[in-house]
Amino acid sequence: MRVSHSSAALLLNSAFAVAQSTNGTGVTCPSTSKFTPISAGKFFDAINPGWNLGNTLDAVETEGSWNNPPVVASTFDDVKKAGFNGVRLPVTWAYHFTSQAPDWTVDEKWLQRVSDVVDMVTDRGLYAIVNVHHDSWTWADLTQASTNVTVVEERLAKLWFQIGTKLACKSEMVAFETINEIPGTTAEHGKVINRLNNIMLQAVNDAGGFNAQRVVTLVGAGEDGVKTTQWFERPDAKFKNPWGIQYHYYSPYDFIFQAWGKTTWGSDADKASLEADIAAVRGNFTDVPLIIGEWAASPVATETAARWRYFDFFLRTAAKYNTSTILWDNGADFLDRASHQWRDGVAIDIYRNAVQGVANALPDSTTDGSATSQQSSAYIYHKKGANVTDVALPFHFNGNTLKDISLTSSSTTANKSLTKDKDYTVSAETITFASPFLSTILTPPSKPQAPRKPNPHLLRRRPLTVTIIQYATPVLASTSSPLPANSSDLLIPITWAGQTRPAAVKAVKSDGGYLVDDWTQYLGPLQQGG
Ligand SMILES: *[C@@H]1O[C@H](CO)[C@@H](O)[C@H](O)[C@H]1NC(C)=O
Numbered sequence: 001m002r003v004s005h006s007s008a009a010l011l012l013n014s015a016f017a018v019a020q021s022t023n024g025t026g027v028t029c030p031s032t033s034k035f036t037p038i039s040a041g042k043f044f045d046a047i048n049p050g051w052n053l054g055n056t057l058d059a060v061e062t063e064g065s066w067n068n069p070p071v072v073a074s075t076f077d078d079v080k081k082a083g084f085n086g087v088r089l090p091v092t093w094a095y096h097f098t099s100q101a102p103d104w105t106v107d108e109k110w111l112q113r114v115s116d117v118v119d120m121v122t123d124r125g126l127y128a129i130v131n132v133h134h135d136s137w138t139w140a141d142l143t144q145a146s147t148n149v150t151v152v153e154e155r156l157a158k159l160w161f162q163i164g165t166k167l168a169c170k171s172e173m174v175a176f177e178t179i180n181e182i183p184g185t186t187a188e189h190g191k192v193i194n195r196l197n198n199i200m201l202q203a204v205n206d207a208g209g210f211n212a213q214r215v216v217t218l219v220g221a222g223e224d225g226v227k228t229t230q231w232f233e234r235p236d237a238k239f240k241n242p243w244g245i246q247y248h249y250y251s252p253y254d255f256i257f258q259a260w261g262k263t264t265w266g267s268d269a270d271k272a273s274l275e276a277d278i279a280a281v282r283g284n285f286t287d288v289p290l291i292i293g294e295w296a297a298s299p300v301a302t303e304t305a306a307r308w309r310y311f312d313f314f315l316r317t318a319a320k321y322n323t324s325t326i327l328w329d330n331g332a333d334f335l336d337r338a339s340h341q342w343r344d345g346v347a348i349d350i351y352r353n354a355v356q357g358v359a360n361a362l363p364d365s366t367t368d369g370s371a372t373s374q375q376s377s378a379y380i381y382h383k384k385g386a387n388v389t390d391v392a393l394p395f396h397f398n399g400n401t402l403k404d405i406s407l408t409s410s411s412t413t414a415n416k417s418l419t420k421d422k423d424y425t426v427s428a429e430t431i432t433f434a435s436p437f438l439s440t441i442l443t444p445p446s447k448p449q450a451p452r453k454p455n456p457h458l459l460r461r462r463p464l465t466v467t468i469i470q471y472a473t474p475v476l477a478s479t480s481s482p483l484p485a486n487s488s489d490l491l492i493p494i495t496w497a498g499q500t501r502p503a504a505v506k507a508v509k510s511d512g513g514y515l516v517d518d519w520t521q522y523l524g525p526l527q528q529g530g
């Protein structure tokens, strides 16, 4: 009797499953939820260009712990208005488990919060990628001797089953990413990460709903392009999910992260190196949709003209190799979420143009690593007390024509149109600002002034800007010092003369040579003492 009872129960279960159009024990989506299958290539096209909600749901230990308050829906209005088509939502789960092995239960409130933020994104017609983020630092770091790979695999499976269950009925505008930048340095780690991609796929398929058809972005070690080319293997063919590869790009390191005084970018060698990196990933995966899920050149860390040139070249190169991009924004660099203002609107405009194949006009700037001084057509620097002279700034119009130039100021609301051949002249692709015009801004100031910005309208939506800065040399409490003790800092009190930021800092020894360290001794003059 028992036997027939349990087989009746089985039959009943399977009848239920067929009736509800679902597989196994997974989620059954209500008929009101919609899902139109999309290929990974179409998804990557559709989310391009994308924006990262950085340092928010990924903050350790929770949303609000870092520099951003909990996200509000209007942030995604700002993102959409700026021309972005999707949002990567990095999420750290490590501090939201309510039980340990074997269940690894995730707090339902946190799952609900993530689900709600996903809805804020897709309700605005923006695509979304959800991931497992700084868990890769905490419990999934494969390079730590203490990490038990079996436990990582079990935990990731339980975690993705719960995420997959919670998000099972989201539309095709939501994709998954196995794990963010999981550390891995060996081929063995590479194999583990290939297994983790399959484990994520199994878990979300088991979770049911629309997950069997959902786009997934799979990863290699560190989401590093080179390691991905070395060790990535395609997922098990039993999974039918559309998939592509996600990797991240922050190169060259010294320019992007302002290391060792590096403030220039854009030489032919710089461009060739960037293109070789992007081309190599495409060359290894000719038939796989590719997305660079994080990249940036932040206004906080990079010289303006070099940054604009980097944006333009990086984005055109990504497009050339059919690779979509998602800008990293930690909340302190691009979008000021509180004021709804983009800190570098020109860079965002360059982004939109480059993605659409529209050529950007760009300022010229020093790119030669052996140069002893640096020029940037994004700025006019004038030393207080010096005579005002004409200033010629070279640009790369790149097929654009100059429409007009107007002057904006933080202290006035009305923009003043400049008169061609009086306030400025144009010769080929050089704009010369005439000294009488510059004098109206620069003299006779009683003290150095705030930056003023003439805006050459060379771009389609947002003009390039040239920032005029008058400076004076600040006073240092001392101009010489014995070397500080090993591993201690040298502090020099400074009295600013207007602008409270240095244009350059140079450390020179008593013999006139630069104060190099064991690394900067090999770099160009601009970096040696700076
Ligand atoms: C159930 O899973 C099988 C194998 O993965 C698949 O072929 C089938 O379409 C699925 N059925 C439904 C209703 O999703």
Ligand SMILES: *[C@@H]1O[C@H](CO)[C@@H](O)[C@H](O)[C@H]1NC(C)=O
Pocket: 040, 041, 042, 287, 288, 289, 290, 322
């Ligand atoms: C770019 O990649 C997508 C997805 O892999 C593909 O559908 C499309 O044909 C590719 N476009 C070009 C120009 O190669």
Ligand SMILES: *[C@@H]1O[C@H](CO)[C@@H](O)[C@H](O)[C@H]1NC(C)=O
Pocket: 148, 149, 150, 151
């Ligand atoms: C790793 O974890 C598994 C599963 O909990 C356990 O069986 C195994 O003993 C652990 N290995 C080590 C080396 O601790």
Ligand SMILES: *[C@@H]1O[C@H](CO)[C@@H](O)[C@H](O)[C@H]1NC(C)=O
Pocket: 225, 226, 227, 229, 230, 279, 280, 281, 282, 283, 284
């Ligand atoms: C594959 O990637 C490697 C870098 O890991 C690169 O050297 C190689 O040229 C790439 N292959 C192709 C065909 O692009």
Ligand SMILES: *[C@@H]1O[C@H](CO)[C@@H](O)[C@H](O)[C@H]1NC(C)=O
Pocket: 386, 387
């Ligand atoms: C500034 O211009 C005046 C008049 O042309 C000239 O006499 C003076 O030498 C100049 N000063 C400097 C520092 O160039």
Ligand SMILES: *[C@@H]1O[C@H](CO)[C@@H](O)[C@H](O)[C@H]1NC(C)=O
Pocket: 408, 413, 414, 415, 455, 463
């Ligand atoms: C002045 O120009 C800036 C930059 O183009 C623009 O954002 C601003 O709205 C303009 N101000 C006025 C009053 O037109």
Ligand SMILES: *[C@@H]1O[C@H](CO)[C@@H](O)[C@H](O)[C@H]1NC(C)=O
Pocket: 486, 487
């Ligand atoms: C300073 O510290 C480094 C690294 O700890 C050491 O190699 C070097 O010899 C030290 N230099 C001096 C002057 O003590």
